[in-house]
Structure formats: C-alpha cells, structure tokens
Amino acid sequence: AKDVGKNNYQVFEAGMNIAVERRHRISRNLALAIGRTELTLAYQPKVAIASGGIVGVEALARWHDRELGIIGPEEFIPIAEDTGLILSLGEWVLCEACTQMKRWEAQGEERLQGISVNVSTYQLNHQNFVEVVKGVLEKTGLEAGRLELEVTESAVMQNPERACAILTELHQLGVKIAIDDFGTGYSNLSQLKRFPIDYLKIDQSFISGIATDIQNAALVKTIVAMAYNLNLEVIVEGVETEEQLAFVKNLGAHMYQGYLCSEPLSVEEFQQFLGRTGEK
Numbered sequence: 703a704k705d706v707g708k709n710n711y712q713v714f715e716a717g718m719n720i721a722v723e724r725r726h727r728i729s730r731n732l733a734l735a736i737g738r739t740e741l742t743l744a745y746q747p748k749v750a751i752a753s754g755g756i757v758g759v760e761a762l763a764r765w766h767d768r769e770l771g772i773i774g775p776e777e778f779i780p781i782a783e784d785t786g787l788i789l790s791l792g793e794w795v796l797c798e799a800c801t802q803m804k805r806w807e808a809q810g811e812e813r814l815q816g817i818s819v820n821v822s823t824y825q826l827n828h829q830n831f832v833e834v835v836k837g838v839l840e841k842t843g844l845e846a847g848r849l850e851l852e853v854t855e856s857a858v859m860q861n862p863e864r865a866c867a868i869l870t871e872l873h874q875l876g877v878k879i880a881i882d883d884f885g886t887g888y889s890n891l892s893q894l895k896r897f898p899i900d901y902l903k904i905d906q907s908f909i910s911g912i913a914t915d916i917q918n919a920a921l922v923k924t925i926v927a928m929a930y931n932l933n934l935e936v937i938v939e940g941v942e943t944e945e946q947l948a949f950v951k952n953l954g955a956h957m958y959q960g961y962l963c964s965e966p967l968s969v970e971e972f973q974q975f976l977g978r979t980g981e982k
C-alpha cells in the first residue's frame with residue numbers, strides 16, 4: 703500500500719502530459735488550418751419571434767483536423783486565445799462571414815438583415831481591431847450595417863473604458879453590436895447603458911429550464927423588461943422546444959436561435975434551408 707500515493711501521482715502526471723500534448727497539437731494544427739478547407743463556418747438562423755420569419759444568421763467556427771478529428775470551438779477557441787492565434791483566426795472568420803453574406807445578397811436573399819460574428823476578448827482588446835474590421839468591410843464590400851459583432855459581457859467588463867471606446871468607433875461605422883451570453887457575467891444593464899449596444903443575447907443556460915424554473919424565468923423577464931427601457935432588442939439563445947418558445951414569446955423577446963428552428967448548418971445546408979423556408 704506504500705506505493706499507492708506514488709502510483710496515483712504517476713497517473714495524474716500522465717494525464718497532465720496528455721492534456722498538455724493535446725493543447726500543443728491543437729495550436730500547431732490550428733495554425734496550419736486557418737485559410738484551408740479544414741476550417742469552415744457553420745450558420746445558424748436567427749428567427750423573429752412575432753412573425754416566425756428568418757431575419758439573420760450567426761457564423762460559428764468549425765474545425766475538422768485530419769489527425770485529431772472534429773474539434774469544437776469550446777475547445778479550440780480558448781487555445782487560440784492563449785496563443786494569440788485568435789487574431790488570424792478571427793480575421794479569417796470575419797472575412798469569410800462577410801464574403802458569404804455578400805453572396806446571399808447577390809442571390810437576392812432579402813430576409814437576412816445581417817450576419818453575426820463572434821469576437822473574443824483578445825481580439826477586442828487588440829490595438830488594431832477597428833482597422834481589421836474596416837479592412838474586411840472594404841475588401842468584401844459588405845455594408846457595415848449588415849455586420850453584427852457579438853462580444854461577451856465578460857470581454858467588455860475586462861476593460862470597460864477601452865471596450866466602450868472601441869465599440870463606439872465600430873458603431874459609428876454602422877456596425878451593430880450584440881452582448882453575447884448575457885446574464886452569465888457580473889455586469890448589470892445599468893453598467894452597460896453607456897455602451898453602444900443594439901442587441902442583448904440571453905445565454906442559453908437560462909432557457910433550458912425556463913418553463914419550470916421560476917428563478918430563471920423571473921431573470922429572463924427582468925432582462926427583457928430592462929432591454930425595452932434601453933431600446934435594445936433581445937435575442938434568446940438555445941430555444942429547443944415549443945414550450946420554451948411560447949414562454950419567451952410571452953415575455954416579449956424579439957428573436958431566437960436554437961435547435962427548434964435549426965442547428966448551425968454548413969453553407970450548403972443553409973442554402974437548402976433558405977430554399978425550403980422561402981417557399982410560399
């Protein structure tokens with residue numbers, strides 16, 4: 703029994719090495735994947751709750767590595783942030799999303815008012831972020847008002863002064879700003895009042911049990927009511943059932959995303975989805 707502690711430590715150490723090794727591989731392979739076909743965007747429709755019509759789309763990064771298989775953004779985005787790779791990855795995502803939005807416009811697709819792109823903390827705080835966005839809009843020819851940037855509450859709160867200045871500059875260009883994962887951070891709406899925000903996205907963790915969880919329901923109700931006061935539109939994430947939809951509709955939320963309408967789709971699948979839902 704004397705060796706148990708030692709053995710446990712060896713198991714622990716081996717586990718650590720595997721985790722470290724995986725991170726190394728991910729950052730190395732991800733660096734090579736940017737700009738190649740291994741890295742793609744998935745598109746999830748955004749639905750207006752009152753009409754049930756599609757009004758927008760969010761672009762979400764997808765990665766299929768030859769060696770490691772499919773790796774989700776919840777795993778590779780944090781690694782990309784730690785290594786600074788997020789700058790080139792983020793610029794690629796922006797460029798790809800804006801290019802795709804232009805294609806849909808060229809097809810005469812009038813339902814999509816804009817495309818949403820996620821922006822990480824590191825990107826937002828990087829000195830030339832505004833220039834990167836401007837550059838992408840110029841290069842792709844997308845009108846600024848068709849681009850929505852989603853920044854998390856925690857990204858904004860890390861350095862509120864700076865975030866406010868940057869978001870204001872972007873907003874003056876015409877770019878729309880959404881606060882993502884709202885409700886999970888420590889800010890409140892009064893702190894966000896001075897920020898140039900167009901949309902609040904309520905985190906999906908509040909929606910899953912909304913029809914039965916009184917606390918979550920009350921919280922969502924409060925957020926929607928305050929958003930109305932501040933002239934913000936509310937997008938609810940992670941709506942999976944008709945019951946949840948009826949609930950958030952009743953609270954006055956404007957838009958939703960979620961499996962009830964569609965999971966994020968490849969560009970081909972999204973095209974089919976537009977065709978299917980466009981039939982009269």
Ligand code: C2E
Nearest residue numbers: 762763775776779795820821822940941942959960961966
């Ligand atoms: P997010 O921006 O909050 O995106 C919503 C996530 O919820 C997506 O996961 C989406 O697939 C998932 N989702 C959508 N509808 C439902 C639903 O009804 N039920 C459930 N359970 N989930 C739903 P995904 O694509 O795995 O992305 C995870 C996170 O990774 C994103 O959360 C975002 O924070 C980050 N991410 C993804 N792509 C990018 C990117 O291009 N740049 C940056 N910086 N972050 C990204």
Ligand code: CA
Nearest residue numbers: 760820852882
């Ligand atoms: Ca998002």
Ligand code: CA
Nearest residue numbers: 882883903939
């Ligand atoms: Ca979110």
Ligand code: CA
Nearest residue numbers: 882883905906
């Ligand atoms: Ca999230």
